[in-house]
Amino acid sequence: MSSNDVAIRVSHLSKCYEIYAAPRDRLKQFIVPRLLRLIGKPARRYFREFWALRDVSFEVKKGETVGIIGRNGSGKSTLLQIICGTVAPTQGTVSTHGRVAALLELGAGFNTEFTGRENVLLTAAILGFPQESMQARMNEVLAFSELGDFIDQPVKTYSSGMHARLAFSIAIHVDPEILIVDEALSVGDARFVAKCMRRIKEIQERGATILFVSHDVGSVRTLCQRAIWLDSGKLVEDGDVFPISGRYMEMMFRDEVAAEQGQAKAAEAxxxxxxxxxxxxxxxxxxxxxxxxxxxxxxxxxxxxxxxxxxxxxxxxxxxxxxxxxxxxxxxxxxxxxxxxxxxxxxxxxxxxxxxxxxxxxxxxxxxxxxxxxxxxxxxxxxxxxxxxxxxxxxxxxxxxxxxxxxxxxxxxxxxxxxxxxxxADQRFFGIFQPAVQQSVQEA
CATH class of the missing domain: 2.70.50.60 (abc- transporter (atp binding component) like domain)
Structure with missing residues (x-):
């Protein structure tokens, strides 16, 4: 793939977190190893390592929509946070080409003491979007978010659904070249979620690159041409969305059945x-x-x-x-x-x-x-x-x-x-059933 065609390049990416059993161990880790090295003794560690990502590599073309799937704790959110630049990798590199708008943790980046309007301008400034342009689009942001008079109230007074509506409305009005959505549509009413999905498709049609994370495999199949499957921080598969999401669902189903049966055996019948x-x-x-x-x-x-x-x-x-x-x-x-x-x-x-x-x-x-x-x-x-x-x-x-x-x-x-x-199904279907329907066309 030519470098001019690449929107996101992830190369040998790894992220390790230090997990401490008690707060005092963090202080010990800061002091004791240095003292031991000064007197010529081997240092010891007071933490255990947790690798959220292990040697993950892939590329996303400009205009491509890619779904990231995997169970809870597989490293999806960590990966997106590193791509957005809010988390630093332990190893490896990430490069992006274009303005990135991200919907990560609910309300991430908002100043809760600021009003919704002030947070719109703040977020736009962080993304490098001209303040004059954002002011000109403020009415559009307000109309899409449906916040009404709450736009001038502190964000700390917002419900989770209001947080989601404001965050999504900002993201779609800064002309993103790369849109990253991490389970941001899991809150809010069904009508607003449907409106957001329509707008994502419009952004997709304009040629933006989209990374989409959802536990709803149906949504991933509807939006994405390609899927990346992560498990325990490692890349399992990367390719066409249908076969990969199908194998992922089979794995999840077997694991759920096994867990339920294990609980049933452990409990008294x-x-x-x-x-x-x-x-x-x-x-x-x-x-x-x-x-x-x-x-x-x-x-x-x-x-x-x-x-x-x-x-x-x-x-x-x-x-x-x-x-x-x-x-x-x-x-x-x-x-x-x-x-x-x-x-x-x-x-x-x-x-x-x-x-x-x-x-x-x-x-x-x-x-x-x-x-x-x-x-x-x-x-x-x-x-x-x-x-x-x-x-x-x-x-x-x-x-x-x-x-x-x-x-x-x-x-x-x-x-x-x-x-x-x-x-x-190995095809993209909508609705609940897909029966064989006979069709005919008759000229008037």
Whole structure:
């Protein structure tokens, strides 16, 4: 890549912090090693090293939008702070070419005793933006931030959402050539976040370089062409956003399942608890796991708890999958044992798929479909479809119902969180579902 095309160059970047067990150790570190060296003895350290970054190198082209992904503590914020110049590296170098506007920690750089208007002018001056130009744009900053009369109140009186609105409004009105956004949109109402995302896209279309950090992989995929994955301060992968973010989601999903199962094993099992699906920590990405029930449901209730033996999301071969690709055939399998005291006449098995906010995205029941159930005690019901869920995390609800009264179901058992799974698409989709839609055009 030509040096004229590079907006950001990071070369062998490392950052080490000294962690002290007690405040007095910091004083000891300042004095004792010097005294020991004076008398010819080897110095000792009173701290332990924590490497937030280890030998990270990459380049970002002018006009490119790059997403930085990684779990908490992976070094994302440290990296951006070094790029912005607010933190000095321990090793390596960073060079930027163009005016940098950054949205880092909430309200970073604000003087809390100053008013919002004064902080607008102060931040613009720090960024090297002419004060006359900023004065001319003050009404635009005010209109976008929607702060009203609060613009002339001290920033210390602002809520977290007001901090975010002011910081973002300043950043987009200083004509940034490089825009850095670090989880700054995680606060504030949904309408303002949507407005900010539209403005980021406008800045992107003008040819600015953008570094975007978010835990929302969907937002990263929507905005970015490229992803850099950090873990424990090291660069894991750097390349096309879709395959890298997909592998990152798989890793996060396996780790979350392993952590939950570890907690479940450590805790004393309550009476009537159900067995979960097996050791996901030992399962490779995308590999099938045992058909069963998750040990940590969101909710689990009903008049006959225990009639659901297993429920899971499976592939076309009936193998349980923690990750299902978009467009792939999938099955929902529910195994039950129906005791004699449950009447069969109005018996129904149902499933729903919810997002992690608890919204029902898809519901299907044997009662509504007119599917006849056997009279045997134990049986399995299969629900078949193609996976049309866009990239994200979801959970399975399994239920055994009495549908004698069509409008109100009596639940023999309701198990919300029988299986937590991810859907992955290698294309950029919007919305929640992406079904096959036939299109046609007719001239008027």
């Amino acid at each position: 309550p009476a009537g608890s159900v067995a979960h699906s097996g050791d996901a920590a030992a399962t490779p990405a995308g590999a099938p796991t045992a058909h069963g029930l998750d040990a940590r449901p969101v909710t689990h209730w009903g008049s006959h708890r225990g009639v659901i033996l297993a429920a899971s999301v499976c592939d076309a071969n009936g193998m349980r999958r923690d990750t299902i690709g978009w467009g792939e055939p999938m099955e929902i399998l529910i195994d039950v044992r129906i005791p004699p005291d449950i009447p069969r006449e109005h018996l129904s098995l149902a499933f729903s798929i919810k997002d992690l906010k608890g919204t029902d995205l898809l519901v299907s029941t044997t009662h509504d479909a007119g599917t006849a159930l056997p009279g045997s005690e134990c049986f399995r019901v299969r629900f078949r479809m193609d996976n049309q869920l866009v990239t994200g995390k979801y959970l399975l609800v399994a239920a055994v119902e009495n549908r004698e009264h069509s409008n109100v179901a009596h639940y023999y058992e309701y198990f919300e969180g029988a299986h937590y799974f991810s859907s992955l």
